[in-house]
Amino acid sequence: MSQMLTATQSGTLESNDIMITLAPNFKGSGIKLELESVVLAQYGEVLRQVILDTVTSQGVTDVLIKAVDRGALDCTVRARVLVALERAGVKIRSLAEKTSN
Amino acid sequence: MDLRRTMLFMPGNNPGMLQNGGVLGADSVILDLEDAVSPQEKDAARFLVSQALRFVDYRGSERVVRINSLDTFAAQDIEAIVPCQPDALMVPKVQCAEEIHEVEQLIAKTEFPGQRPVKIIALIETPRGIAECYPIARASKRLVALAFGAEDYTATLGAERTKEGLEIVTARSLLVNAAAAAAIQSIDTPFTDVNDFEGLARDTAFAKQIGFKGKLTINPRQIDVIHERFNPRQDEIVWAQQVIAAIEQAKIQGSGVIALNGKMIDAPIVSRAERTIQLARRVGLLTEGREQ
Numbered sequence: 339m340s341q342m343l344t345a346t347q348s349g350t351l352e353s354n355d356i357m358i359t360l361a362p363n364f365k366g367s368g369i370k371l372e373l374e375s376v377v378l379a380q381y382g383e384v385l386r387q388v389i390l391d392t393v394t395s396q397g398v399t400d401v402l403i404k405a406v407d408r409g410a411l412d413c414t415v416r417a418r419v420l421v422a423l424e425r426a427g428v429k430i431r432s433l434a435e436k437t438s439n
Numbered sequence: 440m441d442l443r444r445t446m447l448f449m450p451g452n453n454p455g456m457l458q459n460g461g462v463l464g465a466d467s468v469i470l471d472l473e474d475a476v477s478p479q480e481k482d483a484a485r486f487l488v489s490q491a492l493r494f495v496d497y498r499g500s501e502r503v504v505r506i507n508s509l510d511t512f513a514a515q516d517i518e519a520i521v522p523c524q525p526d527a528l529m530v531p532k533v534q535c536a537e538e539i540h541e542v543e544q545l546i547a548k549t550e551f552p553g554q555r556p557v558k559i560i561a562l563i564e565t566p567r568g569i570a571e572c573y574p575i576a577r578a579s580k581r582l583v584a585l586a587f588g589a590e591d592y593t594a595t596l597g598a599e600r601t602k603e604g605l606e607i608v609t610a611r612s613l614l615v616n617a618a619a620a621a622a623i624q625s626i627d628t629p630f631t632d633v634n635d636f637e638g639l640a641r642d643t644a645f646a647k648q649i650g651f652k653g654k655l656t657i658n659p660r661q662i663d664v665i666h667e668r669f670n671p672r673q674d675e676i677v678w679a680q681q682v683i684a685a686i687e688q689a690k691i692q693g694s695g696v697i698a699l700n701g702k703m704i705d706a707p708i709v710s711r712a713e714r715t716i717q718l719a720r721r722v723g724l725l726t727e728g729r730e731q
Contacts, residue, residue: 354455413490414454
């Protein structure tokens with residue numbers, strides 16, 4: 339299991355982007371996600387799943403996530419979550435690792 | 440024939456631009472990790488470009504990533520980007536052949552078995568780089584083109600950069616000659632005034648005239664103008680067809696000496712005509728079997 343060490347941020351509030359803020363959570367408290375999106379009604383569930391899948395794929399289990407989406411594609415969401423995790427001290431597995439789109 | 444009439448730069452940390460790169464019609468898109476990305480966002484751009492390479496459809500455009508220079512983040516860029524299978528890496532500020540050797544080794548270390556070899560394009564942006572063009576051009580089998588960056592070049596030279604470009608004529612000619620001698624392509628410096636289309640047309644026509652095969656492009660609105668100038672003109676296509684027809688006729692007649700409109704046709708002329716026909720076909724100005 340990878341452990342997050344610090345609170346971090348990535349992305350922007352520009353169109354087609356998403357801003358991700360991460361903070362460590364108590365051990366055993368799980369992943370808590372707060373999501374805002376301009377397309378929440380249409381794609382909220384998909385977005386939520388992409389964020390959670392990306393976090394769990396890196397072995398992180400206890401984290402607070404705030405995501406403010408401005409219409410980002412899945413690949414942008416993954417990139418922004420991964421860089422936030424790396425900035426928080428998580429060692430990221432290969433970037434070329436296959437994940438579904 | 441790899442077509443690189445336009446190589447369009449896109450900032451590597453801008454999701455909106457990266458995701459639309461495939462619909463702009465450039466022959467190559469350059470996903471930029473270098474000058475377009477601030478130092479504190481290099482990591483973010485690396486993740487974003489990696490994801491874009493794997494999930495964005497760039498249609499027919501060649502996918503090139505401009506990495507950072509060897510004395511900064513090149514090794515990290517190569518390690519992250521190469522497994523995502525770009526077509527080529529553009530290496531900035533190349534000054535000698537050894538730098539290409541170093542990049543080549545880093546790529547080879549990172550490529551996975553069976554991966555299509557990643558090509559290299561060397562960006563020459565300094566007087567020393569210009570002086571070393573030919574050894575650089577011959578430094579690796581992966582190297583497919585030399586590209587010229589005039590802004591950094593003139594800054595180092597201490598010359599004023601002008602639209603007319605007299606200050607870069609020598610550098611352009613040396614680079615084109617070195618690339619041709621090594622049988623690789625030469626790509627011209629960008630035209631930086633994105634609102635001056637007449638100036639762009641003139642600059643591109645001159646680049647084509649002295650032998651460049653394409654031009655670095657900094658705005659999608661420049662693409663059509665550049666393509667138009669690098670495409671063969673109708674009179675060039677007609678001339679090339681006449682040359683090929685004269686060659687065929689001479690073969691039938693068993694004639695050793697071939698002439699067209701009173702001018703002798705020799706090997707370089709045939710070669711130029713063939714290149715023109717090939718390019719015209721490639722850009723859709725001619726189709727096999729129904730040539731106008």
